[in-house]
Amino acid sequence: MKNKKSNVFIIAITIATLCIALFSVLYLTINSITFVTATTNLENVELFRNSGSLHLSSPLGRDDGPTGEGGRAQSDPARPDSEVTTSEEGRNSDDGPTGQLGHDLYSFNFELNNVVYTFPLPFETLESIGWRVFLGFGPRADEVLEPNHSRVAVIALGDSDFWSVIAFDQSFSVALGNLTDSPIYARDSYITYISYGISNAEEGVRLILPGDITVGSTYDEVIEAHGRPDEIIIHYDTNTMELIYDSDPTPLNREIVIKIDLETNQVYSITIIAKVAFDNWRD
Numbered sequence: 001m002k003n004k005k006s007n008v009f010i011i012a013i014t015i016a017t018l019c020i021a022l023f024s025v026l027y028l029t030i031n032s033i034t035f036v037t038a039t040t041n042l043e044n045v046e047l048f049r050n051s052g053s054l055h056l057s058s059p060l061g062r063d064d065g066p067t068g069e070g071g072r073a074q075s076d077p078a079r080p081d082s083e084v085t086t087s088e089e090g091r092n093s094d095d096g097p098t099g100q101l102g103h104d105l106y107s108f109n110f111e112l113n114n115v116v117y118t119f120p121l122p123f124e125t126l127e128s129i130g131w132r133v134f135l136g137f138g139p140r141a142d143e144v145l146e147p148n149h150s151r152v153a154v155i156a157l158g159d160s161d162f163w164s165v166i167a168f169d170q171s172f173s174v175a176l177g178n179l180t181d182s183p184i185y186a187r188d189s190y191i192t193y194i195s196y197g198i199s200n201a202e203e204g205v206r207l208i209l210p211g212d213i214t215v216g217s218t219y220d221e222v223i224e225a226h227g228r229p230d231e232i233i234i235h236y237d238t239n240t241m242e243l244i245y246d247s248d249p250t251p252l253n254r255e256i257v258i259k260i261d262l263e264t265n266q267v268y269s270i271t272i273i274a275k276v277a278f279d280n281w282r283d
Contacts, residue, residue, distance in 0.1 A: 103210050105226045105245055108254055110194075110272065111208040113170075119254065120190040120274045123176055131155045135164040139176055139186040150177030150192045150277045163187070172200040172207070177277035179252075192277040197269040207270065209256070217267045219243075219260050229258075239263055252276050 101109050101116045108119040117125065133139070138153025141163040145151065152175045158165030177192030178184050196207040201215045208214045211225030222243060231244040239262045246255040252274045259269035 101208070101210055103225065105210050105256060106248065107210060108248070108256075108272070109210055111206070113206050119194065119272050120177070120179065120192050120252065120277075123189050123191055124187070126155065126191065130157050130159070132158055132160050132165040132168075133163055133176075134168065134171060135166050139189075141185065141187040143186045144183050145176070145178035145186055145189055146183055147178055147181050148277050150175040150189075151186065152193070170200075170203045170205045172196050172205050175273075175277070177274065179274070179277060190274075190277075192274045194272045195269070196271075209258075209270065213258065213267065213270075215267050215270065219265050219267075222258055222260075222267065234262075240268075 100107075101111050109116055110119060111117075112126075115129075132155060134154040134156045138155070139145070139151040143151070152173065154171055155174050156165050156168030156171040158168040173193075173195040174191050175193030176186050176189040179190050179192065194207070196205065196215065198215055200207070206214070211221075213222055213225055219241075226245065229243040229245050230247055231242075233242040233244070235241070241260040241262055243258040243260065244255065245258075246253075248254040253276045254272070254274050257269075257271040257273075258267055259271075260266065261268045
């Protein structure tokens with residue numbers, strides 16, 4: 001009787017060990033497939049794991065873009081005066097004067113609802129065409145912003161003569177920041193951060209990066225338009241990937257993050273930020 005119990009115990013231990021081994025093999029196989037899928041067309045990368053995410057960075061920098069000049073802006077003032085043009089004047093043109101969308105990601109031009117802007121831009125530029133701070137989701141007009149400090153806000157396109165709106169049709173997240181050396185009021189601030197995603201697109205907001213990259217663009221389209229990013233972060237828990245372009249040579253230390261859904265292989269979020277206006281921002 002004891003021998004039978006002992007045999008049953010040994011068989012159970014053996015089965016459990018085999019199950020654990022099989023699970024480990026499946027886990028490693030799935031992660032390998034995810035890694036290969038996410039790093040298509042990427043070469044010369046350094047890998048390291050951190051907090052459940054996979055980081056990739058290219059020691060050679062990004063490839064030259066379609067213009068053959070690396071796609072980098074050569075110079076910008078520390079506190080630029082943004083220029084504006086309609087999409088008919090600037091879209092799909094060669095890289096040129098500030099205000100044209102062009103193909104150069106490092107021009108930091110973007111198209112918002114058929115008008116091209118350069119990031120960062122004065123908030124009053126958007127306020128003049130109807131964008132307002134959504135009531136309770138941002139600083140007051142008379143709130144003081146310290147140098148190199150920003151406040152996150154939601155701005156909305158609404159019918160109002162005041163700083164804030166309650167009802168609106170379109171909205172997206174921004175930060176209102178101080179790029180000067182002295183305290184200023186929020187009403188005089190710059191847009192120092194933009195976050196644009198699927199929900200904003202569904203509301204009717206249309207934001208496009210150079211190279212016609214927007215929500216719904218594919219991973220291959222991003223790489224074809226702008227080459228390898230400076231950094232890649234893969235999030236296994238959400239099955240998403242961040243393509244980070246942060247080689248801004250100016251003191252503004254600007255960065256563009258394009259987020260990819262690995263299930264659809266499409267862009268689902270775009271973030272533009274001037275890191276100089278944020279304390280303790282990720283470097």
